[in-house]
Amino acid sequence: xxxxxxxxxxxxxxxxxxxxxxxxxxxxxxxxxxxxxxxxxxxxxxxxxxxxxxxxxxxxxxxxxxxxxxxxxxxxxxxxxxxxxxxxxxxxxxxxxxxxxxxxxxxxxxxxxxxxxxxxxxxxxxxxxxxxxxxxxxxxxxxxxxxxxxxxxxxxxxxxxxxxxxxxxxxxxxxxxxxxxxxxxxxxxxxxxxxxxxxxxxxxxxxxxxxxxxxxxxxxxxxxxxxxxxxxxxxxxxxxxxxxxxxxxxxxxxxxxxxxxxxxxxxxxxxxxxxxxxxxxxxxxxxxxxxxxxxxxxxxxxxxxxxxxxxxxxxxxxxxxxxxxxxxxxxxxxxxxxxxxxxxxxxxxxxxxxxxxxxxxxxxxxxxxxxxxxxxxxxxxxxxxxxxxxxxxxxxxxxxxxxxxxx
Numbered sequence: 394x395x396x397x398x399x400x401x402x403x404x405x406x407x408x409x410x411x412x413x414x415x416x417x418x419x420x421x422x423x424x425x426x427x428x429x430x431x432x433x434x435x436x437x438x439x440x441x442x443x444x445x446x447x448x449x450x451x452x453x454x455x456x457x458x459x460x461x462x463x464x465x466x467x468x469x470x471x472x473x474x475x476x477x478x479x480x481x482x483x484x485x486x487x488x489x490x491x492x493x494x495x496x497x498x499x500x501x502x503x504x505x506x507x508x509x510x511x512x513x514x515x516x517x518x519x520x521x522x523x524x525x526x527x528x529x530x531x532x533x534x535x536x537x538x539x540x541x542x543x544x545x546x547x548x549x550x551x552x553x554x555x556x557x558x559x560x561x562x563x564x565x566x567x568x569x570x571x572x573x574x575x576x577x578x579x580x581x582x583x584x585x586x587x588x589x590x591x592x593x594x595x596x597x598x599x600x601x602x603x604x605x606x607x608x609x610x611x612x613x614x615x616x617x618x619x620x621x622x623x624x625x626x627x628x629x630x631x632x633x634x635x636x637x638x639x640x641x642x643x644x645x646x647x648x649x650x651x652x653x654x655x656x657x658x659x660x661x662x663x664x665x666x667x668x669x670x671x672x673x674x675x676x677x678x679x680x681x682x683x684x685x686x687x688x689x690x691x692x693x694x695x696x697x698x699x700x701x702x703x704x705x706x707x708x709x710x711x712x713x714x715x716x717x718x719x720x721x722x723x724x725x726x727x728x729x730x731x732x733x734x735x736x737x738x739x740x741x742x743x744x745x746x747x748x749x750x751x752x753x754x755x756x757x758x759x760x761x762x763x764x765x766x767x768x769x770x771x772x773x774x775x776x777x778x779x780x781x782x783x784x785x786x787x788x789x790x791x792x793x794x795x796x797x798x799x800x
Contacts, residue, residue, distance in 0.1 A: 432671020457666030466640020521726025720767025724760025
């Protein structure tokens, strides 16, 4: 009986996602907001809570994030990553300053303590790699000139989590400085080792994975990705970082073949991830914190747009690409929920969970909209302000994947 209920529930979820995706496709719109709202309607406190398939959906959601980051990593080589990190690290500093400080200030204004301020700073700082990866694919921008800049900011954030999460865990647990330092050292060492292996031995890994049989290639790539992601997470390094580094370690025909084989799986499990997020949001907890969450969302949406614009301008990207970069970075998601969940489990501040949930839900819905409309709206406003006609349309600034995009 339980098996039958599970099949009915999960089948209904997949069918519903397919219909929502088809509807969004006709409107030429990203389906992410529809997936989230569907999860909200059928989750905790929703119209018809699901039960039998919840555990499977949770696992599917984790796989979805991992596949999103793997596929994003497959678009670039290890040399691309190192080059972009070397040139874009100032953007990481600007990103931290503009987006972490509003969260910390908001926590102090609400009368929360310094530990809660550090937690909320992390919630507002980190963009959602999963949502942004999906949006870039949906909008056909993976080859755009500004995409390496966006990618660099996201990777810097994900790598920063290897430092931030051990620190926040130690603060919440109240452990000694020595114990916290050991945890941090382990996390940094693992992240550095994985990055070194990906950069130095990427060709060897590609030869090991390579196969003319699509079935064997799929199994090896998927298995390797999940294995590395799991080990990274077990050692307190982001599973997303591990999956991304596996992607950049693969190159040539292996990367192209893996991309083709894994695209349908990526789309399926990514949709499950967004539904899972909505399923675990109780609608009744949102109204009391909606106004502060909305105010924080507006401020940090603007600061993210400013971050992306500045980073793209510094990289020599044109005005259109700068606005696209800024709008794409707005979405928050998986990391913000993880950070807030740690604080809630530690009992630091009871309102932290609802506030973070409302904040992320707002920006994860608004994010795909800003990614699509920031550029045309900004250019139109600039044209009106200058009392001149808008510049003639130009071909999108694009580059071929897996090439050096530096000037």
